[in-house]
Amino acid sequence: MNIVDTIIEKFGGIRPAARKLEEAPANIQGWLKRGVIPAKKQQKVLDTAKQNGIDLKPADFFSTPVRHS
Known part of the structure; x- marks a missing residue:
């Protein structure tokens, strides 16, 4: 599953x-x-999420790099 x-x-x-x-x-x-x-479209997605009580943050549009030890 990807970010989108x-x-x-x-x-x-x-x-x-x-x-x-x-x-x-x-x-x-x-x-x-x-x-x-x-x-x-990303700001519209964020605003609409907020209006609909959906937990979504700007950081959700980006993948978190995997840290290797």
């Missing part, structure tokens, strides 16, 4: 995310396929 999968799952899946974000489901599907939410 995790974010979209927090919204309840593709169709619920599309409804909440007022985006076409095909757009959300494209984000999943590419593995990235366009930068120009």
